[in-house]
Amino acid sequence: MKKMNLTNLLFLSIVTAATAACSKMEFSPVPQELASSVPGTSVSFSQVVGYGNKQVDFLIVFDDSNSMLPDLKKLAAGMGDFVASLESSGIDWQMCMTNTRAMNSVWGYSSDWVGYSPASGVPAYLLKKGASNLGSIFENTVTAMTIGGSGSADERGLKATYNHFALSGSNGCYRPGAALSVILISNEDERSVGGDPAKVKANDAVGSLIPLEAEDQPENVLAMAKNRFGNDVRFTFNSIIVKPGDKSCEAMQDAASASPSHEGVYYEKLSVLTDGGVGSICDSSFANNLNTFRDKIVNSMTHMTLQCVPAAGTVQIKINGSAFTKFSVSGNILKFNSPLVEGTKIDLAFDCQ
Known part of the structure; x- marks a missing residue:
């Protein structure tokens, strides 16, 4: 299985829980050669939720x-x-x-x-x-x-x-x-x-x-x-x-x-x-x-738009180092059940369908 470690691959928008306001992730553009998903590709991603505007x-x-x-x-x-x-x-x-x-x-x-x-x-x-x-x-x-x-x-x-x-x-x-x-x-x-x-x-x-x-x-x-x-x-x-x-x-x-x-x-x-x-x-x-x-x-600010549709059962998430299961996946949209606040570290791994 082909492995890619794509830092800042995803486009993430979060709302802060304390204020019910918007918090936007900082990201780097996806390299052109990686812009298209490849079936079977393994993707891993780490990011800290940064403070954004409201x-x-x-x-x-x-x-x-x-x-x-x-x-x-x-x-x-x-x-x-x-x-x-x-x-x-x-x-x-x-x-x-x-x-x-x-x-x-x-x-x-x-x-x-x-x-x-x-x-x-x-x-x-x-x-x-x-x-x-x-x-x-x-x-x-x-x-x-x-x-x-x-x-x-x-x-x-x-x-x-x-x-x-x-x-x-x-x-x-x-x-x-x-x-x-x-x-x-x-x-x-x-x-x-x-x-x-x-x-x-x-x-x-x-x-x-x-x-x-x-x-x-x-x-x-x-x-x-x-x-x-x-x-x-x-x-x-x-x-x-x-x-x-x-x-x-x-x-x-x-x-x-x-x-x-x-x-x-x-x-x-x-x-x-x-x-x-x-x-x-x-x-x-x-x-x-x-x-x-x-x-x-x-x-709408509590989700990630992923690079590809994840294969069923492959999404693994850690929040601040602990396993996290309170999420759902619809197509290539990963939704958290509750907002994540600034400073939260997200580790994500999945396989493209």
């Missing part, structure tokens, strides 16, 4: 099509308490937002928050920790939206996210090393029906069936996040949608508006890919959904 950068993606106003108001009502809980946990957050429709034929432009008075030099689209009257800001912003405006029938939450990441060099919404969390709300799928002719309903607008493009694919959104922010980016995509298979919720949404709803299949896919949360748009309140998302933000 930053989380949010992108809120609002579906502003005809049927969405009641649900957007529901989300706005819960966002103030959600952000207040982040502040009380010591997390340094900031937040931008965009819509699922195109602005000047481009998806992913940041929109200004309404009723927000930022500090000098801070743009009105960048909401930052410490802002006052957060509840009013979220509610004013939703109230001021042009719901059902031109182009809003072509909902593209994934493309908007993709482009927002691509524009990150100019929008100032993302800080180096910060955790990244997207919260999307929509009662339809990407491009309404996810490019699936079987999902088109009789009362869908003419032209609702539009082919998906590369930027509409969940895998490509994740690839763009890694391209712009690094392979070790701590990224969760959280969605409030008509959950796939929830026909009761879909019927409720259809009855509430002349515009039909659709299952959020592609949005759920990206949430699953990033270990994000999925909430139902039919819930009477989004408070529980937002609390779940908050926990996902923390939990």
